[in-house]
Amino acid sequence: MARSADAPMKRPMENYLSAAVEIARESGALLAQLSKRPHEITYKRPSDLVTEADRRSEALIVEHLRNRFPKHAIVSEEGGGQKTGSDYCWYVDPLDGTTNFAHGFPVFCVSIGLAYRNEVVAGVVYDPMREELFTAERGLGAYLNQQRIHVSKHGSLSESLVATGFPPFLRDHELNIDLYYTFTRLTHGVRRAGSAALDLCSVAAGRFEGFWELKLNPWDKAAGSLMVTEGGGRVTDLAGGPFELLGEAIFASNGLVHDQMLGVFSKHDAQTLGERPKAAAPVSR
Numbered sequence: 001m002a003r004s005a006d007a008p009m010k011r012p013m014e015n016y017l018s019a020a021v022e023i024a025r026e027s028g029a030l031l032a033q034l035s036k037r038p039h040e041i042t043y044k045r046p047s048d049l050v051t052e053a054d055r056r057s058e059a060l061i062v063e064h065l066r067n068r069f070p071k072h073a074i075v076s077e078e079g080g081g082q083k084t085g086s087d088y089c090w091y092v093d094p095l096d097g098t099t100n101f102a103h104g105f106p107v108f109c110v111s112i113g114l115a116y117r118n119e120v121v122a123g124v125v126y127d128p129m130r131e132e133l134f135t136a137e138r139g140l141g142a143y144l145n146q147q148r149i150h151v152s153k154h155g156s157l158s159e160s161l162v163a164t165g166f167p168p169f170l171r172d173h174e175l176n177i178d179l180y181y182t183f184t185r186l187t188h189g190v191r192r193a194g195s196a197a198l199d200l201c202s203v204a205a206g207r208f209e210g211f212w213e214l215k216l217n218p219w220d221k222a223a224g225s226l227m228v229t230e231g232g233g234r235v236t237d238l239a240g241g242p243f244e245l246l247g248e249a250i251f252a253s254n255g256l257v258h259d260q261m262l263g264v265f266s267k268h269d270a271q272t273l274g275e276r277p278k279a280a281a282p283v284s285r
C-alpha cells in the first residue's frame with residue numbers, strides 16, 4: 001500500500017540515535033565541567049596527549065552503550081570498547097580535541113557514530129562549549145540543534161574556507177604541511193582548529209567548503225562523515241575513490257569544490273608529498 005503524504009517518515013535508527021544523543025549530552029556536560037579544572041596530562045607518544053577527561057568520558061559512554069545495546073560492538077579511542085561479532089558497531093571519540101582541551105582552548109566535542117557493516121547509519125557530535133548538537137541518520141538529513149543543515153553553495157575554490165588536521169605523530173615527516181601551504185595560497189584560508197569531528201560538522205553546516213586529513217581513525221570520522229553526506233556534501237578519499245570508514249584518509253566537501261580540490265591533491269602525489277625539501281646544509285661563516 002502506498003504511504004500517504006502525511007504518514008510519518010520511518011526512522012529505523014531513531015532509538016539508536018536518541019540513545020546516542022542522551023549519552024553525548026551527558027558526556028559533553030562532564031567535559032564542560034572538567035574543562036574548568038586543572039588537567040592530569042599523560043602522553044601516549046610524544047605530542048599525543050591524554051587527560052583524565054578522555055578516560056572519564058569514555059567510561060561513561062561505553063558503560064551506557066553496553067547497558068543499552070549489549071550485543072553491539074564498541075570501538076572507542078582509549079580502548080574501553082567491546083568485541084561482540086555484531087554487524088552493529090559504535091565508534092566513539094570520547095573527547096575529540098584533546099590537545100585543545102588540555103590547553104584550555106575551548107574547541108572540543110564528543111563524537112559517537114553507529115556503523116552497520118562498516119557503513120555509518122547514525123551519528124552525533126556534541127560541542128558542549130557552544131551547546132551545538134549535530135545529528136544525522138542515513139537518508140534522513142543532518143541537523144544542528146534540530147534545525148536541518150546543508151553544505152555551502154560556494155563553488156569557487158579561491159573564495160572557499162577549508163580545514164585540515166595533523167595527526168599527533170609523524171612530527172618530523174608531516175607530508176600534509178605541503179598541502180596546507182598550497183591551499184593557504186589558493187583559498188580564503190585553511191583552518192586547523194584541532195577537532196576533526198567538528199571540522200566535518202562545519203562542512204555539513206556550510207561553514208567550511210572542504211576538509212581533509214591524511215590519517216584519521218574511524219572514531220574521528222564516523223559521525224562527522226555522515227553529517228557531511230546527509231548535509232548534501234561529498235565524502236571520498238584523497239584520490240576521489242570511495243570513502244572507507246576503516247581507511248586512513250578522508251576528504252569531505254560541499255561537492256561543488258570537490259573536483260577542484262582533488263586536482264590539487266593529485267598534483268601532490270605520493271612522491272611529491274614524500275620528498276620534502278631537505279633542510280639546507282649549514283653555511284660556514
Ligand code: IPD
Pocket residue numbers: 093095096097098099164165166167168193194195196197213215216220
Ligand atoms: C585529533 C583531532 C585533530 C586531528 C587529529 C586527531 P583527538 O583527535 O581530531 O583535529 O587533526 O588527527 O587525532 O586526539 O583530539 O581525539
Ligand code: CA
Pocket residue numbers: 093095096097196219220
Ligand atoms: Ca579524535
Ligand code: CA
Pocket residue numbers: 054077093094095096097098
Ligand atoms: Ca579523542
